Amino acid sequence: MVKRSIFFIIIFSFLITTGCMSVSKDSDENEQQLPVTEDLPEDRKVREVVMNVTNPEYDAVRYEFGLMIAEEWKKLGFDVETVPLEWNRLSELGMQQKDFDSFTLSWAGRAERIDPDHFIYGTLHSSLSGYGGYNIAGYDSEEYDALAEEQRAVSDPEERKKIVKKAEELFLEDIPYAPVVHRDQIMPFNTSNFTNLTYMLGEGLNSFWTFMELEPTGDEKYVRWGYPSDINSVNPLSSTNSHDFQVTRLIYDRLVRITETGEPENWAAESIEDVNSDGKTYKVTLRSGMNFHDGEPVTAEDVKFSFDLVKEIESPYFMGMVEPIDSVEVVDDLTVEFSLNDSFAPFISNTLAQMYIFPQHYWEPILESEGASGVLDHQNEEAIGSGPFTLDYWERDQELKLDTNTDYFSPAKVDGILSIPYSNTENMVAAVEQGQADIGGWWIEPIQVEQLEEIENVEVISVPDHGLYHINYNMRRMPFDDVAVRKAMTSVIPKDRIIDEILEGYGTKATSVIGPANEFWHSDDLEGYEYDFDSAVEILQEAGYEWDEDGKIYYPEGKTDQDKENGIIREVE
Amino acid sequence: MSFVKWKRVFRLLLKDKLGLIGFALMAFFIVVAIFAPFIITHDPQAQHYSDNGDLLNMAKPSSEHYFGTTNMGRDIFSQVVAGTRVALVVGLTCAVMVTIIGTVIALVAGYFGKWVDDLLMRITDIVYGIPFLPFAMIMVAVLGPSIWNIIIAIVLISWRTTTRVIRSEVLSIKQRTFIQAAKLNGAGSFRIIFRHIAPNIIPLSLVFGSLAMGWAIITEASISFLGYGDPLLVSWGKILFDAYIAHAITEAWWWVIPPGLSITLLVMSGFFVSRSLEEILNPRLSR
């Protein structure tokens, strides 16, 4: 009996495993009509393409719209396999090795990305299409490169904007990646203890200004700032995690800060002067009377030291910012002069507004005794800066406490900040709901908004964002090398449905790379791609693509990916 | 087993209500799994819209959607039904593999003793030292989030319990007179192991097999819950995970309770069945 029952169990389990494990039911949607050509040669058939998406834990939105778009592509006759990948893996394959067909990605709307340089140059210039570069699609156009370089050199904003627009037009024509949506930042806030809530483009409630402006209404004077993970390090010199900088920028001061509306504003710098009006030499005068948290004054020497330090130790986050700088000279106690290699339009917004001022007296001894790696490995538990908050303590994965620096030239109105890491967004939202945290510093799911708003004292802010959800096409591979394919695929992205169904209306259609939230740099007359299935078919038909009886798509005559492995036509350098 | 013994088994079963419930529950889930395509009311991955064209998200249970819908407008009832199949495949595959691997290792170690036993037991010790869930997480991270990788990870670890218990049983059986007699009669090792010892420990293996099934299902759910599951496969753990990341715990009980309860009931049926098997097969406990 026993033997027989084992036998049955084995047979049974194989019966159901060999049958498909996933269960589905055909939906009776109307198939789109495609023109049919009979007797197409098999080798012209377009290979199966892969759409990589993040797994839903990392970002449910990207996962869902990826699946949705893949369905549309299937209707066009492409064999699409959707493969969700864990973020690390996706980032390695997609962003580093460029080993992908297509994948969903989002450029977060950081403050330094308000300046168009990141989108126009950083994600599209051909020099950045190699290993690890941000030009993920592998876009390679001399005409475009020229425009991207030109906008860097022009410092007059109006002039620059025109060039940016030209570049965008060319981008839309070649469509190396498909802009999908700009997702609004939705974050929860508990109004019980604080008022005067300020938030910012791209940063939402995590912005510098939020903490500077909040005013306590009762006895609770420490803002409890929830976040779904802890920071990695309080040493900004070795950190690369953006949340680390959301915390350390409160401790360390910057010469310039980007305002709520996205313009650079002098901060620790009293004045900045483009000495020869050619964008190559800047003279910066510091505010007088600033001190580090240990009481030492902030001087021009510290500023110079900071710039030199990050260059010397190759600080991963800051290194890119100081690249355009040739040298930094101390003019007097409060004045420094920056000499640039070449004029660099985003210098103020992306360099001066990002760099921290590090105390020379603190870091120099470490650099001298332990060298660059000593500085990078330094735990920096005291975190001495000159910013509006001082570090009280940091208990890993428990909490981090900042006290308001009352000597600061523009002190915050709260007594300090408690940064509380949660194990995930769900716990963070629950904490805000329960009034155990005042600010929830992470996107919440649109579906949660309604529930949260019903709760007394809970407010949900929604900020339009200049971050960009998009789909990368790998132009190094067939069939994505063909602009007709990219155009057709882009034309069937159901942006309206994505916004309505996945984002519950909390988002705007992306027409081009620079979103409407970025008011100054956005050009609202660029129309981009709307959902239009028929025109997508037309584009493909005009380019010579054909379909068989099963609605599968075939290359134009004379083209085939059969002799190339995965249709790869260009390797990543 | 003879007819008389069957009768005894049946009578014991009737007396053992929990065992009966266990067998009934398991049979129920197996039927649901086999006929899943006919039971589901909608495609588990399809999104549903209300009459005015809006996405039907987080809808309460209704006659159209028995367990309501998810935040993406998917039918939870159909997802739970579809998840039954995944759970059973994972559970049964793991149970069979764990039982076979665990039993064979135990037989070899227990029978041959000496260095073979020592070696195999040290390996078992090492496997015991491996924290199960983190190991499974790493395995899935290494091999990719597919359900088969999860199964492999579970099997690689779970045989240890079966082996340890069965080995000691083998050791005690080895001492019994009929084994000694078989040895004296010149029976070969292979014959003694598989003809004389194995039949005696198979009942115990079955007990551990049904426990392993529960283990496997829970582990799969846990891995899915931590976000390492197969994102394209509707498993119960995945449904719970979706509910969790959508912050539906407090809002949509219909999304949280059915998959959780399904896991619990199926795993529990495994326990009841194993317990009942144990009582039937081990007269000392059954008296």
Place this chain on the structure above:
Amino acid sequence: MMNSLLDIKNLSTNYQSLAGPVRAVEDVNITLNPGESLGLVGESGCGKTTIIKSIMRLLPKDATSTGEIIFDDKNLLEISNSDMRKIRWDRISIVTQSAMNSLDPVYKVGDQIVEAIRTHESVSKQEAWKRAEELFEIVGVDKDRLHEYPHQYSGGMRQRAIIAMALALNPDLIVADEPTTALDVVVQAQILKRIREIQKRTKSSMIMVTHDISVVAETCQKVVVMYAGKVVESGSVKEVFEEPHHPYTMGLKNAFSDIKGEKFELISIPGYPPDLVNPPKGCRFAERCPFATDICYETTPDNTEVNNGHIAACHHVDKVNEMREEAKKRETWSNFDKGVAHK
């Protein structure tokens, strides 16, 4: 008769089983006077142990006893649990069948004896321990070994330890349930000798449960022979064994070497005891009895007092001499075995 120590009247005990109630003991009557020792003999499964457990009230919960067990004018089947606990060991102690497993493996032997003493008497630990040492002297074990654990003892020593424990409170009645079964012959003899001595010295009554009639012959004055839950013959050892009136007793006698050491051919009784869920209608021994006639299959035999105090339950006590002669022959039993004897 009023001064008898133990008087079992019409005791019947049933167990529950899946197949139905098992009538393990039926209509048993036993009387034991102070200082007397009684042998309870029969094959295993005949209900000897059940009687003991009924006396001690150690039966499983699903078992039921009817009748009376009068001990010291009290019916043990009716007194409260706490009264029963007071009687246990203090008045009736037991030397169990398998001394091997009768000691708790995680406590020292001495502690277990002390525990028994201190449960019933409020004496200090030291005092109790001292008594345990004396007891060990009586049973002939080195008193240092009180500090050891049961697994460090040999089988014989464990048995002695249990005997020592059984004596600890000077009980009125000692029940020895097959005390020597698990031991080898030499040790058996020593233990039996020790038991006899002790019984003489302490003047306790004793019930010796065994399947070995030679043990009874050596140690007891009275004997009760049981078969399949019923008493088939009882009386003084001398009478019962020298003049058995029941064919089963005759057969039993054949199965053991003679009391007086005369060499006999050992003849065993073929067949198996009946199923006690559905016991046969007439005499329970009929199926295995070479002298059974139709009446034996139909009617339960009455107890016949064949001599003063000697009782046998057989339809054919009148033909006893004939049967005794036949029973000595091997063919009587083996022919029957071939199915010649009846039907």
Place this chain on the structure above:
Amino acid sequence: MVSFIFKRLIQTIITLYILITLLFFMFRILPGDPTTMFVDAALPLEAREAVLEQFGLDKPLHEQYWLYMKNFVQGDFGISFNSREPVVDLIGHYLMPTIFLMGSTILLALVIAIILGAVTAWYRGSKFEAIAVSVALFFRSAPIFWIGMVALAFLSHQLNLFPIGGMHEPGQGSNGFFETYFTLEFLHHLILPSIVGAAYYVASPMLVMRSSMIEIMDEDFIELNRAKGLSEKAILFKHAVRNALLPVVTEIALIVGFAIGGQVLLEVVFNWPGIGRLIVDSISRNDYPVAQATFFLMGVIVIFLNLIADILYGYLDPRVTYKKG
């Protein structure tokens, strides 16, 4: 006895060595470039290589292994890729909370298990037994995270009886050991996860206890004790439970192994700052050194508790002799 412990220690060390080696290979074949997570993707190639070199990731595997073993022996688990803090210090931050939660959970589970196991065996066949066993098996069958979720939703969100997670209310400060772990406020946070965990762990030791009790109750010495006139209570606790405990001791080591997995889920659901969360985070960040060391630590806990359980077993059961090990 001493030689037994010695032999077991040697075995343990060998086991640990193999575990360490296994770990090395397991983590080296993790896909994904470890630099992906902690180096900005826009870094020039040279800078990336510098980082690889710094962590010794550019060397051939056997050299990496040698370096790795050397460091392991010296208790140097490297520096976290992520936070650049020495791994040993990092784990130090997370160990205590885990010890407290896991300790209280297992202790609670064992106490309940032993009592319930003994009582259910004693009242074998009663309604109480059926209910107790079913309830224990229900909690054992339910995914721990699900029970945690439901408990949080009901007890914390709806009824507000317990905090929704974490170890302290915000702003408790960075305190000393006693102020951190011996306050009512900490206890308040500890209760719910402990109960949820204990409910999950209780079934196995309880069932072991129960069947061990059932076997023990059939033993002759229990009957003899009854014949000795001991009260049922004395028999139950002094003899039956005491003997039945032995297999439960072996079970403790198993529960710990099992509890480590449960702990991971418990810490995630209850936002507990322990090593369970650390390992989840470090695996998803490809932070090799941390994941490796955390994993190793968990293994060590299990292996050593096995060893301790073995020795304890010998201590509790006088029958065990250590002559042969």
